[in-house]
Amino acid sequence: MATYTITELAREFDITPRAIRFYEDQGLISPRREGTGGRTRVYGARDRTRLKLTLRGKRLGLTLSEIKDLVDMYESPKDSSAQLKRFLAVLARHREALEQQREDIEVTLAEIAAHEGQCRRMLDEGMEKPKASAARAPRRAA
Numbered sequence: 504m505a506t507y508t509i510t511e512l513a514r515e516f517d518i519t520p521r522a523i524r525f526y527e528d529q530g531l532i533s534p535r536r537e538g539t540g541g542r543t544r545v546y547g548a549r550d551r552t553r554l555k556l557t558l559r560g561k562r563l564g565l566t567l568s569e570i571k572d573l574v575d576m577y578e579s580p581k582d583s584s585a586q587l588k589r590f591l592a593v594l595a596r597h598r599e600a601l602e603q604q605r606e607d608i609e610v611t612l613a614e615i616a617a618h619e620g621q622c623r624r625m626l627d628e629g630m631e632k633p634k635a636s637a638a639r640a641p642r643r644a645a
Contacts, residue, residue, distance in 0.1 A: 507546040509534075516558055523554065529567050531557050531574065549578075564601070569593050 509520045526532050527544075532553050534544040546554075553574050560570035573593065576586040 505548050505551075507551055509544050509546070512546055512551065512554060516554060518558070526554060526557055526567075529571065531567070531571055563594075564597055565593060 509523050512523055513520045527534065532546065532550040534546045534550055537543045537545050556574050556577065557570050560573065573590055576589060
């Protein structure tokens, strides 16, 4: 059976050992403990897979709670259709949130473009006015 150290997993997945320990604290992975006082963590293939799925869920924007539920269901041989239905529900909620964020971003970008246009017009008008004003200014007698 393949085993991994925390350093090996951190390198493989380009994350910090601290992040791996955090996922362990959250119950997403549970390595064996070896050595004096159980200080050395030994990760098996199951932990590696759970970590990989956790990181994939994070990239999708899922919460750790959602990820844990889904990963735990993944290991349950009871009913894969229940897992798929739950995953679809999570994805639907996430899609809805992302679509709302996209709409908000589009509105904000349109507002920024309007402000940029207004600023450019004001600058263009301001650049022309001083030239015209300088030409009309009365001369002082010396």
